[in-house]
Amino acid sequence: MEGWRGRGRRGREEREHPPPALRDRGIEKGCKYDYKEMLHNSTFCLVPRGRRLGSFRFLEALQAACVPVMLSNGWELPFSEIIDWNTAAVIGDERLLLQIPTTVRSIHQDRILSLRQQTQFLWEAYFSSVEKIVQTTLEIIQDRVLAHGSRSSLMWNSHPGGLFALPQYSGYLGDFPFYYATLGIKPYPKFTAVIHAVSPLVSQSQPILKLLVAVAKSQYCAQIIVLWNCDKPLPAKHRWPATSVPVIVIEGENKVMSSRFLPYETIVTDAVLSLDEDTVLSTTEVDFAFTVWQSFPERIVGYPARSHFWDSNKERWGYTSKWTNDYSMVLTGAAIYHRYYHHLYTNFLPTSLKGMVDQLANCEDILMNFLVSAVTKLPPIKVTQKKQYKETMMGQSSRASRWADPDHFAQRQTCMNKFASWFGAMPLVHSQMRLDPVLFKDQVSILRKKYRDIERL
Numbered sequence: 001m002e003g004w005r006g007r008g009r010r011g012r013e014e015r016e017h018p019p020p021a022l023r024d025r026g027i028e029k030g031c032k033y034d035y036k037e038m039l040h041n042s043t044f045c046l047v048p049r050g051r052r053l054g055s056f057r058f059l060e061a062l063q064a065a066c067v068p069v070m071l072s073n074g075w076e077l078p079f080s081e082i083i084d085w086n087t088a089a090v091i092g093d094e095r096l097l098l099q100i101p102t103t104v105r106s107i108h109q110d111r112i113l114s115l116r117q118q119t120q121f122l123w124e125a126y127f128s129s130v131e132k133i134v135q136t137t138l139e140i141i142q143d144r145v146l147a148h149g150s151r152s153s154l155m156w157n158s159h160p161g162g163l164f165a166l167p168q169y170s171g172y173l174g175d176f177p178f179y180y181a182t183l184g185i186k187p188y189p190k191f192t193a194v195i196h197a198v199s200p201l202v203s204q205s206q207p208i209l210k211l212l213v214a215v216a217k218s219q220y221c222a223q224i225i226v227l228w229n230c231d232k233p234l235p236a237k238h239r240w241p242a243t244s245v246p247v248i249v250i251e252g253e254n255k256v257m258s259s260r261f262l263p264y265e266t267i268v269t270d271a272v273l274s275l276d277e278d279t280v281l282s283t284t285e286v287d288f289a290f291t292v293w294q295s296f297p298e299r300i301v302g303y304p305a306r307s308h309f310w311d312s313n314k315e316r317w318g319y320t321s322k323w324t325n326d327y328s329m330v331l332t333g334a335a336i337y338h339r340y341y342h343h344l345y346t347n348f349l350p351t352s353l354k355g356m357v358d359q360l361a362n363c364e365d366i367l368m369n370f371l372v373s374a375v376t377k378l379p380p381i382k383v384t385q386k387k388q389y390k391e392t393m394m395g396q397s398s399r400a401s402r403w404a405d406p407d408h409f410a411q412r413q414t415c416m417n418k419f420a421s422w423f424g425a426m427p428l429v430h431s432q433m434r435l436d437p438v439l440f441k442d443q444v445s446i447l448r449k450k451y452r453d454i455e456r457l
Contacts, residue, residue, distance in 0.1 A: 071092050
């Protein structure tokens with residue numbers, strides 16, 4: 001399949017700017033097939049020795065999920081210091097060319113599928129853009145210099161890849177949500193609730209106090225952190241209700257939105273239950289959401305869902321809060337996720353995006369969804385509750401009255417397009433899955449069911 005391609009400058013020009021007939025039909029000028037189509041339809045792609053140190057055919061094969069068959073003795077494959085190319089390519093001997101057909105035919109279908117999947121992972125993780133190639137190079141150099149804190153081979157060669165598994169966070173695989181299944185371990189069976197407070201505490205009937213009591217009653221709650229991002233002074237300790245779990249009040253750093261995702265050392269559990277001060281959840285609903293998260297520790301699991309769409313008229317991404325079958329975001333006003341995402345949000349994302357969030361006092365929840373979906377390549381998971389979730393309208397004098405701001409959705413649409421531009425694509429993934437205990441209509445007494453309060457409608 002390599003033979004028809006031209007060589008030298010003229011050949012490159014013909015490949016990049018083929019005649020119209022060749023572009024339209026791919027059958028003129030002696031070319032029987034369209035090259036790109038043939039590449040994508042191939043299982044194995046021969047990668048012979050190039051005129052220089054390497055061959056661009058190698059990256060073309062990776063991109064097309066075509067297993068590279070390397071025929072270049074002595075050629076050092078890119079990033080071979082950290083990538084195990086035996087899991088994504090067939091390394092042949094160019095002196096034994098005639099044996100290659102027999103070799104590839106002997107590879108089992110399961111092995112072929114594994115090889116092709118790995119080509120896609122490696123392409124997306126390390127080669128799909130100049131930025132990723134440069135970043136991978138710099139991270140490899142960092143691992144050389146700081147060998148004691150370098151990433152393991154498993155981190156580099158399995159999803160989500162070395163660029164998302166930051167060694168500054170931990171050198172132990174079990175501290176990352178991506179490797180629980182591989183290691184056969186489970187996350188710590190408790191959560192830390194982080195309640196984002198932006199309104200002064202003036203009444204004992206405010207939603208935040210009711211929320212604090214409901215969360216504290218959860219059998220899975222280890223501690224509650226109240227992040228005080230209000231301009232007013234911290235309330236006296238006696239103003240907070242008495243609970244059976246510790247309540248820690250932290251004054252927000254610079255009172256900005258991104259401070260709710262800082263990797264606070266006081267968070268000692270794997271799971272973080274992120275809450276807005278006006279969220280209305282019962283103890284049973286909290287328990288159910290956490291139980292679901294334990295099965296999906298690498299994802300965001302929560303209640304309020306939103307979605308994105310492509311606006312063909314404006315040629316940009318749009319944001320909607322309409323209740324539809326599809327969703328692609330679960331807002332962090334009532335959601336559970338792994339604490340590693342606090343570290344990734346703070347240390348991986350650029351200052352420009354976090355600065356935009358802080359300037360607008362908006363979109364921090366969208367940015368966290370972008371980040372988690374970019375890492376996992378998966379959608380969040382929505383769980384349903386007894387009462388339809390509603391964003392409570394707060395006083396116009398409050399900084400948290402953003403839901404009443406007419407510019408709120410316009411800002412969020414701007415954010416989405418800015419974020420998509422930085423990520424290089426739209427990472428959000430649509431889903432229609434909702435986990436709802438009400439739907440389990442088995443013939444069991446309501447008193448024997450685990451989430452009776454939700455199911456008793």
